[in-house]
Amino acid sequence: MLKLPIYLDNNATTQMDPRVLEAMTPYFLEHFGNAASRNHPFGWEAEEAVDYAREQVAKLIGADPKEIIFTSGATEADNLGIKGVFEMYAGKGNHIITATTEHKAVLDTCKHIEKIGGEVTYLQVNAEGLIDLKDLEAAIKPTTILIAIMYANNEIGTIMPIKEISAIARKHGVLVFTDATQAVGKIPVDVNKDGIDLMAFTAHKMYGPKGVGALFVRRKNPRVKVTAQMDGGGHERGMRSGTLNVPGIVGFGKACELCMLDMESDTKRISKLRDKLETALLLLEEAYVNGSREHRLPHVANISFKHVEGEGLLMGFNKNIALSSGSACTSASLEPSYVLKALGLGDDLAHSSLRFGLGRFTTEEQIDYTVKAISDTVIKLREMSPLWEMYKEGIDLSTIEWAAH
């Protein structure tokens, strides 16, 4: 029996794997010690558990355990990575290069840096969501200290050419930071092969608990340092003070171990389901995939259904299917997704988009149900849409002078 509601918003967060919870439970109850308590068994147990998790996390991304700084999540890791480099390397320069499609945790951090005397270049992306490597190289100047480009986009799943980006950075002696929140655990990420100097990621996007994430900080070739953004007990090698979230970290470690074990089989199964969903939905007229289909995360699809509005569309089935839309009709600004707009999509198409994030627990039955529910709703709403009627009558909508609104 199909159980409703169906969860297809795995880019927002994922359901925790029961095996992760199982690993965490003892660290809430009997092993509750503070990992910084050096003088008794409670502290020793906690420290041991954190060390083991640090190895599990490091292994997934090909890092050394000493290069893992635990944080409260990816947003904190983004802040620590970018602001920490900006402060630490102030003597070298003040210029950061990023892209317009980054997550708000990176963009707003960069905005903050501009306010405190930094200079930021925001690279445009093409229709697929990819930056132009020539633009990147041209933007580098003697004062450039950091390139902050995400590994994979949260709305469209587009995977950036991180290896090529880091090769350019290395040539110019610039550090590379990447927000890999959506990529780690889903596709192979190796900080050495990819040439990454700093990387933010989080547990809850890979079937781990919320409230724990990590910043990878390279220790060799080159040795990278960040200025701490929080004062306190000097935990995490002085880079991030605060009592460690031991159960969370244990869960994060377990989640990483499971992702490593299951990545190949998960990817194979999930991408097949994604392709099935996408193929079926593209049978609808005037349906378009947003972002690159070639350089894309295996579990993501972002599709616009022309002449129906995303929020109205969601309302047709959101009791039964959890999805998100690029239409920001719920926000006061009424602005649609800035990521979709950066691809050059018109506001109308951006308003008409749905984001699908499949995951480890997605089943074929759920996909079949979703295809039917969405197709039915799109057809129903188009019957109700004046734009669809005009389109069907052959009227070019761009020639209409819309009343100012």
Add this chain to the structure above:
Amino acid sequence: MSYSEKVIDHYQNPKNVGTLDKSSKNVGTGLVGAPECGDVMRLQIEVDHATGMITDAKFKTFGCGSAIASSSLATEWLKGKSVDDALKIDNMSIVEELHLPPVKIHCSVLAEDAIKAAINDYREKNGMEKIRFEESVVH
């Protein structure tokens, strides 16, 4: 954000979806909003010349659930009203009836604008002067 039951009901069972013959002299058509803003409403009224009564009303809307509900409700209210009474429909009564939250007030404004635009279209077609409305404040 959760919708009120009335919005959900109008969304699931919209009243008076459809198209009237816009070339007909007794039909007034109002098309308001813009695709870039995420909502476009087309509201049409059919008027009995002799009595000045609205005999039919239809809509089509591209937009969120609240926009669809606002236009559906507007057509219900328009049917059987005189054109003069239709002019008195105020967006705030739509807000109250549908329990629209503040971020959705613009949907009701759009519906009010659509009513006015339809009436003016009817008036213009029939040699009457267009009514000049004050610019809506909320957009």
